Amino acid sequence: MFEYFQRTSNRPLFPEVTEIDLQLRDDWPLISLQSLSVLIDMSRIVSMKISSDHFYQYHQNTWMNIKIFINKAHNLSSLIIHNSFNRYESSQTIQNLHSILPRHIKHFQMPINHLNQIQMILERCKNLATINFDMTDVKFCKEVIQWFADNTINTSCEEGYKRVAVWLGKKNIQSTEVNCGSKRIKLTNNSSDS
Numbered sequence: 001m002f003e004y005f006q007r008t009s010n011r012p013l014f015p016e017v018t019e020i021d022l023q024l025r026d027d028w029p030l031i032s033l034q035s036l037s038v039l040i041d042m043s044r045i046v047s048m049k050i051s052s053d054h055f056y057q058y059h060q061n062t063w064m065n066i067k068i069f070i071n072k073a074h075n076l077s078s079l080i081i082h083n084s085f086n087r088y089e090s091s092q093t094i095q096n097l098h099s100i101l102p103r104h105i106k107h108f109q110m111p112i113n114h115l116n117q118i119q120m121i122l123e124r125c126k127n128l129a130t131i132n133f134d135m136t137d138v139k140f141c142k143e144v145i146q147w148f149a150d151n152t153i154n155t156s157c158e159e160g161y162k163r164v165a166v167w168l169g170k171k172n173i174q175s176t177e178v179n180c181g182s183k184r185i186k187l188t189n190n191s192s193d194s
Helices: 002-008 033-038 060-071 091-099 116-124 138-151
Strands: 019-023 047-051 078-082 107-111 130-134 156-160 163-167 177-180 183-186
Touching: 033 060, 060 091, 091 116, 116 138, 138 156, 138 163
Parallel strands: 019 047, 047 078, 078 107, 107 130
Antiparallel strands: 130 163, 156 163, 177 183
16 A cells, blocks of 8 residues: 555655654554655654553664654654663663654653663753653652752753653753863862861
8 A cells, every 4th residue: 555655646645744653562563664754744743752662672673763764754843752661671772762862852751760861861862941751660750850950050840740840951061171272171179278
């Protein structure tokens, strides 16, 4: 069916779609994600949700296909990744999830289970305005809020049940080096109290 539409039509069947909700089951879908471009105009997508409880089963080629698909959505500003972190989650799965994040998104939601994932997300997605983190532990919510208090300026956090909503301010400046033309100067605090 998709091959027929690709041959007979120069435009997508549903060109006005701006939101997409992909619910991936344990098996990879029968159609490839690239085939969806026959149905929708990916450049018009501004909001996307991808759900799967089986990310840990995906091979590297599958991750590449997901990344290519997401990158076709040039105007994407909101991305939700829904995944229940469970005993099958590995650091490789988490790295794969982070690698598919488009750098230009402004609003993001994803489950996290370690504080170091926050830094990974912020380093990759420089334009974020809001983040919603889902988590399995209520205590971890407090740790996430404290992380933002320690590492950002003018960030607001709101705690919900196993969720933290974050309105991002600016990252604290951690570097002690200043560039002056082609020279780098390291600033030190050598003052002593008399």
